[in-house]
Amino acid sequence: MQARTVLLTGAGGQLGQELQRCVPEGIQLYAMDSRALDVTDRIAVQEAFTRLCPDVVINTAAYTAVDKAEEEHELAFAVNAEAPRFIAEACAGTACRIIHISTDFVFDGQQSSPYLPGDEVNPLSVYGVSKLQGEHNLPQNALVIRTSWLYSGAGNNFVKTMLRLMAERDRLGVIADQIGTPTHAKGLAEVIWEFIGEGILEGIYHWSDAGVASWYDFAVAIMEEGVTAGLLKKMIDIQPIPTCNYPTPAQRPRYSVLDKTATWSQLALEPVHWREALRRMLREI
Numbered sequence: 001m002q003a004r005t006v007l008l009t010g011a012g013g014q015l016g017q018e019l020q021r022c023v024p025e026g027i028q029l030y031a032m033d034s035r036a037l038d039v040t041d042r043i044a045v046q047e048a049f050t051r052l053c054p055d056v057v058i059n060t061a062a063y064t065a066v067d068k069a070e071e072e073h074e075l076a077f078a079v080n081a082e083a084p085r086f087i088a089e090a091c092a093g094t095a096c097r098i099i100h101i102s103t104d105f106v107f108d109g110q111q112s113s114p115y116l117p118g119d120e121v122n123p124l125s126v127y128g129v130s131k132l133q134g135e136h137n138l139p140q141n142a143l144v145i146r147t148s149w150l151y152s153g154a155g156n157n158f159v160k161t162m163l164r165l166m167a168e169r170d171r172l173g174v175i176a177d178q179i180g181t182p183t184h185a186k187g188l189a190e191v192i193w194e195f196i197g198e199g200i201l202e203g204i205y206h207w208s209d210a211g212v213a214s215w216y217d218f219a220v221a222i223m224e225e226g227v228t229a230g231l232l233k234k235m236i237d238i239q240p241i242p243t244c245n246y247p248t249p250a251q252r253p254r255y256s257v258l259d260k261t262a263t264w265s266q267l268a269l270e271p272v273h274w275r276e277a278l279r280r281m282l283r284e285i
Helices: 014-021 042-052 073-091 126-136 158-168 185-198 215-228 261-267 274-284
Strands: 005-009 028-032 056-059 097-103 143-147 171-175 203-206 237-241
Touching (some): 042 073, 056 073, 097 126, 158 274, 171 215, 203 261, 215 274
Parallel strands (some): 005 056, 171 237
């Protein structure tokens, strides 16, 4: 299909902002943040679809406070699970297609090789369970894109937090036994538009930048690249620590590297290593 009208939910988030920055020519984008459209309100969702008649909806709206979700079950499921169902209901009987952003947290991290889209899911946290339920609440012809460790120059994220702490402190401890891959939101936004442009609007695909890292590796890279970019004045002492030394309410997957080969192949993309993507982002800010 040739998409002309696209509705973006969660437009105020990191990914939503990046999607608005790189809208392809010929696309009419209706970008709605949580104030403009409460995706947990079934009637509001239906009214928005009736008014705008989109060809495609990109659902980036999400409850992403992983630890808070352990207590705020209802809110997490309202945004991550019920909202996709409301969107699916609004699209039913129309030609509108759904692109939904999901997460590496649908996996339990027990593998030691990158997760394929068809691998068994077994989330460990309320956040992961709610996101998986959201996938299940979509029609079979939806496009689900799972991603990991998302960051950008906007909003709150690990990169921004590390830059702040590194400017304030001389020493940090960062978890070294959780393994995954960082994802620059700008790259994911460009990939989403590529999927739409190619008319690939069905199935489950994975996207992150290339390579593998622990949170410790990521932090060290942020420091080194931050100093080079002039965002930090000096190097500090960063120590690797085990997860058991930093307990959190939500359990996280030990290993959540996503296999992106199907995405690279379908869209004929050259992989960009996560460190190069980080370097580009830091230069931008």
